[in-house]
Amino acid sequence: MQQEKKPNTPSTAVIKRLARYYRYLRTLHEEGVTKINSKDFSELMNVTSSQIRQDLNCFGGFGQQGYGYNIEYLLGKIGEILGVNEQYRAIIIGIGRLGQAIASSAVFAKRGVSVCGLFDISDSVIGKTVAGIEVRHPDELERFISENKVDIAVLTLTAKEAHRVAETVNALGVNAFWNFTSTEIKLNNPSALVENVHMGDSLMTLCYQIRHNSEEGSNAQ
Amino acid sequence: MQQEKKPNTPSTAVIKRLARYYRYLRTLHEEGVTKINSKDFSELMNVTSSQIRQDLNCFGGFGQQGYGYNIEYLLGKIGEILGVNEQYRAIIIGIGRLGQAIASSAVFAKRGVSVCGLFDISDSVIGKTVAGIEVRHPDELERFISENKVDIAVLTLTAKEAHRVAETVNALGVNAFWNFTSTEIKLNNPSALVENVHMGDSLMTLCYQIRHNSEEGSNAQ
């Protein structure tokens, strides 16, 4: 099988940085800044200006020599690359405190993703409304997914149930998972996409830094 | 100034992987597995066995030729490296839904970090008890930090307030920040540590993948 990679597939690192640029550029845009050059931007982002130009030029020339980058235009282009206009739809599985927090947050709307369904096994939340959406029992997943376009399943349930539920939902046709559990989700389906938010790993990284870098320090990245 | 780097400082990438190994090894340990070799482990973790051996050998020889790694021993060693036994103490600033979710989660206890204080400006939560801890007004930060050892400030407040509050808390002696806001925290203090959980960036990465990799797929890492 051994899928051949397109020659110029940008690395994950580039995409992560693009998302970061996007976030920052939006702030600048809100503040009324209209243009920026790679040097000034690189200082704000703590990367080299070379890297910014390289990253952007993976996807095309969005700047203008002698001028820099028009922020509004650049925002549009990066948004396009990252799929902000794709109107993806997500369901959240596991409506505990974290699920509720995420359901209620602006993170989806800001990226053009809409939450269309909430699911939980607990009677204490089923039927309740969170962020304007009714919480359903997972038994309804099959019908719900067949009747609604669902692109992303957000996994905010317990680690133990996560894998089984992900398999089920994947079998129903949902191919992308935003995983907040501490488990690694490994699906048989090779086209399934999993993006992890492993908070625990992040916390441990910080603890490591406290212990080792405390004398050196760094608030880069 | 230009701080000199110690020659063999392991890269952030190594530390992140170590945290990931740690998480996975604990699961294996709970399942009663006592030993593992780099090859088997590499298949579980979707990395090469070379990488696992390299990563571990940044810190010392934790294995035994011809045998592999004793999981309990390895867990202890990685835990030590990552500072699990340091008994770090954290305060959470911003007790909205996300702050409450994190305060109530097992993420701290599992990594040897204890939450000792909660702060929020809103009267609707001040005085209430979340995860067994009383929520206080930020006015009390100064006294609280002077009376308690506080290693980490978790930022789950709004992006707008985040920077100012971080400056204040840093001035009071807290040097490590676990940042959940969409802002980049840039402190004047060069020894301040900031670890970001940028959920929005993560979601965008997923959206990018949906749009571009859908035909190729990958649930690696």
Place this chain on the structure above:
DNA sequence: TAGATTGTTAATCGATTAACAATC
């Protein structure tokens, strides 16, 4: 036009992988 700054190629650097000798 002259100045500025991009787009892009080439050089450097670091991280990953492969290979194998050491050793349990």
Place this chain on the structure above:
DNA sequence: TAGATTGTTAATCGATTAACAATC
């Protein structure tokens, strides 16, 4: 001891940076 698997060095690969020609 023989077999297995680590620890570690050397080779490869990819990502970052530097440099500069193109061009607005």
